[in-house]
Amino acid sequence: MTMPPPSAPYRFPVAARYAGMESSPLKDIFALAARQDVVSFAGGIPDPELFDLEDVAACYDWVLSHQGHRALQYGVSEGEVELREQAARRLSRDLPTDASQIRVTSGSQEGLFVVAEALLEPGDVVLVESPTYLAAVQAFAVHGARMIGVDTDDDGVVPEALEEAIRTHHPRMVYLIPTFQNPTGRTMPVARRQAVADVLLRTSVPLVEDDPYGALSFTGSTWAPIASLPGMGERTLLLNSMSKLMSPGLRIGWIRAEGPILDTLAVAKAAISMQSSVVDQLTVARYLDTADLDGHVARVSAVYRERRDAMASAIAPVLPEGAHLTHPDGGMFLWAALGEGYDAQRMLADAVAAGVAYLPGWSFYADHADLSTMRLSFVTHSPEVIAGAVERLGEVIAQHRRA
């Protein structure tokens, strides 16, 4: 038997798609942000004190008492029928949906990965908002896709820029987060949604519409998905998640689609993870059937609104002249562009030293990053904590003011 010498540890071959990805700057940032003495605005982490733990626990108890043998047994890749019915019922408020058009996924992340598996070939172009959600970009990138950022303004992606990018780059799909976007918090108004739909209908490019935050409205208004506009239902893969509304720990989300792609999504899901946790699926279905999710989300949104107000009013005065700040009507994030000369990544060490953390914005760009940007999650801390931490952040920004 040949033993390897102790001085030469075995190296596994690593696929090119993960080469050099053993760690990431973001991982280091989250590690920093997790320090006890740091108020972190970095993660999009729901406040656990706002979880509807009592009702969720009651639903687990009910499922294990009434459907226990089924909950512990294998399910189907498409998802448990009760959950698909509840998902269809919620979606049908804006977009007529049958349970057969739902594919359950283990959170939106797996939903994005399933979509990438089903649609993307190496070398394909995916058009994304500039900036966009970084974990979606990763799910597409490991499939060999090339992301190209499309210009946005305060109303979201610019239709003319989208059409130009489609004609130039012939993308396989367009990925958008139209409501309370991550990372900017921006929402596309109805007219903009129609203009974007018109472009997609004209060019026949499919849409992947990610809507994890849409129910977290601070105004009482909600926005129907682009998928609900005439002609768009059949060419949109619409993703929802329970992570921001009920619990991220459960890892339950779904994709809404029409036609033969539903079969491909189910085959991809089976290859990736066979099926999502049947216990968790049945529990979420029970919760959607019996608990008051809308009431719960309204309570959570009211708290988040106060925190957005606290952050927005604290940060406006400390931003440099010419800075740009978004004004989200819902969701979890504020987005600040400090302006030319600032480097939010370089500033972060000083911010952490001052006891406050954020996510530098460069990581949300597919290309042409604005290095002066930062994402600030306002949902985790109380208004008082937010105010104090933003004040300290203001001092750090002042120190970095360009001479």
Place this chain on the structure above:
Amino acid sequence: MTMPPPSAPYRFPVAARYAGMESSPLKDIFALAARQDVVSFAGGIPDPELFDLEDVAACYDWVLSHQGHRALQYGVSEGEVELREQAARRLSRDLPTDASQIRVTSGSQEGLFVVAEALLEPGDVVLVESPTYLAAVQAFAVHGARMIGVDTDDDGVVPEALEEAIRTHHPRMVYLIPTFQNPTGRTMPVARRQAVADVLLRTSVPLVEDDPYGALSFTGSTWAPIASLPGMGERTLLLNSMSKLMSPGLRIGWIRAEGPILDTLAVAKAAISMQSSVVDQLTVARYLDTADLDGHVARVSAVYRERRDAMASAIAPVLPEGAHLTHPDGGMFLWAALGEGYDAQRMLADAVAAGVAYLPGWSFYADHADLSTMRLSFVTHSPEVIAGAVERLGEVIAQHRRA
């Protein structure tokens, strides 16, 4: 706005890896097998009556009562530390393992997919047992890998054939299920394991060792994984699952690895699904910490042994002369090769008409399928039901006896 004519429904682009996979012959078989009037030996479905539902429900209750806010919150891609500690504790009976060497996955299927993501490039060769587990083949195939079957005998993969295949095909990895294999039920004896390890050490090809069934022993003996042999720990990715021991519905498994590949596995897991259900992870950890899994598995194994005996003694007399039947000492499956002239796929319609279903063996071969083979799961039904159904299967086999 251009609307598509109603006669031309929108067709999503589908990646080549899933082209033509909208349905599968196996899906049709499982649909047939699910008929009320059919006794199915097709699926590897644990008997739900044997689930330790009471203890599992108590663990969910405990987790939600004592760790509720954490259970509903985001976790980490590596997996919750309590579960990794319990996994390491169990593995350390045969192979010293630290919690830091565990990566939690949503069942073994996601474990196989994570491994494929981390290691495989399109065009890579994966050597597999002939026959092998079909869902593993699928997880590798959608990554563009080419599977090549290596000859096996009643002791598992043949070391000389493995070495020859490695020298001929330069595989990226070797995938083996050494204990109570799916689909054959066969187990590699200790000397064979060492011979296989010697080949892998000489050729420096990594091993993916899948061990979901190893604890389901009918003899009281268990087999240490190949990963525990000298030199093999650092070059083996060892997969375990709770699906066959505790519950498939929970979708919890793990990968044991050493060195830098652990980081790649975590990054791949994050891209695929961020993390596994925290509720389910903490519940499995609590179960492993407080319930008697070994006692439970011993009780389940005793029942399965009776059912194996019932199936083995019923089927032996109805097999044609020259047929080959495996004699599993554990696990869930018997494997029968009826011999030349028989086509188990073609025979299935008659079997289902007679009220009994199995899985035709062709689907378990990467290449050069023996069409006369069938996989029979003995775990789902009582000895009486098994005996009656096998008798009817015998009549069908007799009808198909070659003239």
